[in-house]
Amino acid sequence: MKRLCVLGGILCIAVFGSPPRSLAENVQLGAAADKQTAEVNDEIHLNVKITGVRGAIQAPQLPPLEGFEVFYSGRSSRFSFVNGRSESLTEFNYVLIPRSVGRFILRPIEVKVEGKSYYTNQLDFTIENAQTTAATPAASGPPAPQLTTPSYVPRAAPAVPAAPFVPPQAASSVSDEALDQNIFLKVSPFPAAVYTNQQLILTYSLYTRYDTRYEGFIEEPETSGFWIEEFPMDQNLGRDTEIIDGRKYVRADVKKIALFPTAPGQYQIKPGVIKASVQIEERASSLFDEFFNDSFFSGAGFLGRRVEKHLAPPPIRVEVRPLPEAGKPDSFKGAVGEFRMATNVDKRVVNQNEALTFQVTLEGQGNIETLVAPKLPEIPDVKLYESDTQTQLFRAQNVIAGKKSFEIVMIPTEPGELTIPGVEFSFFNPRTERYVILKSDSYRIKVNPSSVPAPAVPKGILESGLEEGKKEIRLESEDIQYIKEEQAPSGQFRPSKIVVWFVVVNGILTLISAGLAFMRKRSEYLDRNVSLKRTLFAKRYAVKGLKRLDRLVKSSMKDPKSDEIFFDESAKILNRYLSDKLDLSPHGLIQNVVEERLQALQAEPGTIEKVRGCHEICDRVRFGKMDLQGADRRLMIQNIREIIYALERK
Amino acid sequence: MKGGSLTRGIVIVGVCFWIALAAWADAEKTNPFQRANELYRNGKYQESARLYEEAAQLYESAEVYYNLGNAYFKDKKLGLAVLNYERARQLKPRDRDLLANLAYVNGLIEYKIEDKRNWFARKISQALEYVTFGECWMLALGAYFVFIVGLLVSLLGKRKLVFGKSGALALSFVIFCSLPLLLKYGEAGFARRGIVTEKSAEVRYGPSSSDRIAFRLAEGLPVALSGETEDWYRIQLKDGRSGWVPKTQVSAI
Known part of the structure; x- marks a missing residue:
């Protein structure tokens, strides 16, 4: 906004404040270098001075210069009225870094003013090998101060093979940052050696001689073993100029962190990698460029081409000393820094079973987050509950400070006078290298008797001890368990006894199932083979029939019609058997057919004769009404039985 | 007359009961297990171990082996203590006191043997230690009982005799329930x-x-x-x- 106002003011002056005349008034150009003989990787500062031109002017474009890297490092303008005369001066600055040995000529630089070209003078450069000049140190001037230059910036860069200058592409990465002494990152630990849990500040400072834009961290620092608190940085980075090794740098602190080591030892911190881009050459010039391109660490140079630089400082070694054992108080719990303690009680008079709050506040410089509440001594007839902890941090300059307050809820269970004893807090002061013990005052609280029961404990509040909550039951010793006084009763369920019965039952069930399955299968088979079934069952039916005949013989000897009934039944039984056995139809059974089938079955002639005889007797009795007395009936049964047995043997 | 015989009967029953009670009490006293417990309580571990051994010959029980293990441990015979705890575990594999004592005694052994079997074999072996042979048998026979009863019902129901999906499922169930038994025998059978x-x-x-x-x-x-x-x-x-x-x-x- 400020820039726009300035821009507007200049535009007003340019349009209304001056007469309409040419911007060019006796234009004069000059190009000068701070040295014309240099070493490889050295830097040559080129200054192009233009006088007699008011207002905007296009930045000159350097002619191709092989064997050099060219970086644009800013412009400056001056306009003055002296005794009614106006004078204007515009300067463009470049850094030339020779990459090869030889003699080089920078041809006249063209500057266009109102469409007219003006040219500077020609410049000659002689570039020598670095080793050549190293042999003649007297020629290189006074030695550079050793302490102010970071160790990783090379003092005499090794010879790099000469290569033709190629204008770098926008946002291309450069891998040889280590060779470039014009931009580097310095990480400073302060102090270099600390005690455990003492604050250590790590400051990241970017030193540059280019038009540079800081673009953040691409690799965060590795700080294992440290508790970290980061300082907030301003949106616009503060900058300062600093002379290092006789060179003027612009310095900006880009990051600052506070580290608190958690244990003693030797630590190595990897500072990470930052990204910055530098403008190497300006192509166009405009009124906007006049104001933006020269600014540092801003949005400068958005019209120019930029080269990306990755800056990675080497690891930092930090020594963390253990806290001294001598004089360490019992109440010490690791706090290091400078602290104050304050205590407060919200009530001086309470009723029995009514809560009051005891507050302990620790305030000072150091690692506030890791502060632990001072231990409160045992107070009889009081229930203690840890209630709340609040932390406030202040990050100012180079100090992490703040305060942490602990609230303890107390409920007196008995009336009378309650004394809250003073609490003790101790810390180690690294400045004086001594332990400091702080003690608070004790409080006397009047507890009035009350019949109100004790309040329910709020959720989230742990019963005392304050730090641990409920205690665990600890095993004090180990031994085997005692002997068994009683044996299990003998009638008790024992799988081994049941198993035997289970096996027997399962065996029986298996046999039954197998039998049933066999019967089922046999039945299914016989249903499919009717003739076989008749043959197999012929004897069974015949035997049943013979039993019926026996009953008929016993029951109806004196009945005159009994002969007819008996022989009728006999004929039926015999015919049924023969038809089943010989697989013939039981209806219309003919004697000849029966005899043929019996002969085919190779039945004995006697058997065939018996069959014939039985049929004849039956027919005579049934149809001829003969009385054959009881003896013949038994003979009939005997004959039929013999026929059955004879045929069954076949 | 009737009253006299009733009284006589009550007296006879009472005498019989008293004799039975006395005999039971005497048997308790002469029971080697109880006598061994008494000796153990009095700190006579060696004698109690001998009586527990005697009791184990008469009646094998987890309690006898457990107490025998305790007696041997107190008598500083670590190996015999472990042996008898292990015997007790075969009968009562999930007894808490027993497992606690076994773990404690094993912890006192100076050396350990790394189990280099694969994890599957180790897990199976550990799982089988929590069941007895009898329990494995019960599981397998129970599953078979369910299977065979189902088959009988099917046969008596005059359903067509087909070994279909349900038959395969039932048989798989039996095989699955028999696995612990097979594994137990497998482990014990190999060594x-x-x-x-x-x-x-x-x-x-x-x-x-x-x-x-x-x-x-x-x-x-x-x-x-x-x-x-x-x-x-x-x-x-x-x-x-x-x-x-x-x-x-x-x-x-």
Whole structure:
């Protein structure tokens, strides 16, 4: 906004404040270098001075210069009225870094003013090998101060093979940052050696001689073993100029962190990698460029081409000393820094079973987050509950400070006078290298008797001890368990006894199932083979029939019609058997057919004769009404039985 | 007259009851288990161990073996204590006191044998330690009972005799329930388990004292008995090493 106002003011002056005349008034150009003989990787500062031109002017474009890297490092303008005369001066600055040995000529630089070209003078450069000049140190001037230059910036860069200058592409990465002494990152630990849990500040400072834009961290620092608190940085980075090794740098602190080591030892911190881009050459010039391109660490140079630089400082070694054992108080719990303690009680008079709050506040410089509440001594007839902890941090300059307050809820269970004893807090002061013990005052609280029961404990509040909550039951010793006084009763369920019965039952069930399955299968088979079934069952039916005949013989000897009934039944039984056995139809059974089938079955002639005889007797009795007395009936049964047995043997 | 016979009957029954009670009380006193417990309480561990051994011959129970293990432990015979705890575990594998004592006693053994079997075999072995043979049998027979009853119902229901999907499912169920039994027999069948009962057992390359000593085992360490001769056991450790050890130095569980 400020820039726009300035821009507007200049535009007003340019349009209304001056007469309409040419911007060019006796234009004069000059190009000068701070040295014309240099070493490889050295830097040559080129200054192009233009006088007699008011207002905007296009930045000159350097002619191709092989064997050099060219970086644009800013412009400056001056306009003055002296005794009614106006004078204007515009300067463009470049850094030339020779990459090869030889003699080089920078041809006249063209500057266009109102469409007219003006040219500077020609410049000659002689570039020598670095080793050549190293042999003649007297020629290189006074030695550079050793302490102010970071160790990783090379003092005499090794010879790099000469290569033709190629204008770098926008946002291309450069891998040889280590060779470039014009931009580097310095990480400073302060102090270099600390005690455990003492604050250590790590400051990241970017030193540059280019038009540079800081673009953040691409690799965060590795700080294992440290508790970290980061300082907030301003949106616009503060900058300062600093002379290092006789060179003027612009310095900006880009990051600052506070580290608190958690244990003693030797630590190595990897500072990470930052990204910055530098403008190497300006192509166009405009009124906007006049104001933006020269600014540092801003949005400068958005019209120019930029080269990306990755800056990675080497690891930092930090020594963390253990806290001294001598004089360490019992109440010490690791706090290091400078602290104050304050205590407060919200009530001086309470009723029995009514809560009051005891507050302990620790305030000072150091690692506030890791502060632990001072231990409160045992107070009889009081229930203690840890209630709340609040932390406030202040990050100012180079100090992490703040305060942490602990609230303890107390409920007196008995009336009378309650004394809250003073609490003790101790810390180690690294400045004086001594332990400091702080003690608070004790409080006397009047507890009035009350019949109100004790309040329910709020959720989230742990019963005392304050730090641990409920205690665990600890095993004090180990031994085997005692002997068994009683044996299990003998009638008790024992799988081994049941198993035997289970096996027997399962065996029986298996046999039954197998039998049933066999019967089922046999039945299914016989249903499919009717003739076989008749043959197999012929004897069974015949035997049943013979039993019926026996009953008929016993029951109806004196009945005159009994002969007819008996022989009728006999004929039926015999015919049924023969038809089943010989697989013939039981209806219309003919004697000849029966005899043929019996002969085919190779039945004995006697058997065939018996069959014939039985049929004849039956027919005579049934149809001829003969009385054959009881003896013949038994003979009939005997004959039929013999026929059955004879045929069954076949 | 009737009243007299009733009184006589009551007296006879009372006398019989008293005699039975006295006999039971006497049996309790003479029971070696109870006598051994009494000796244990009085700190006479060696004598109590002898009586527990006697009780174990009469009636095998987890309680007897457990108490025997305790008596041997108190008598500073670590190997015999582990042996009897393991015997008790075969009968009552989930008894808390027993498992606690076994873990405690095993923790006192100076050496350990790394189990180099694969994780599956280790897990199966650990799981099988929590069940007895009887329980495995019960599970398998119970599953078979369900299967066979189902088959009977199917046959009596005059359904067509087809071994379909339900039959396959039922048979799979039986096989699945029989797996613990098969695995238990598999583990016990391949090698019986034993415990080193001497302070130091010399394991040799062969079943003879003239064979070279391969390594030594400490009292209480478990071994698998993979073979035997008249006087020697061939043992195998869980880490794969094997050798021969005299039967006097190792006892089968």
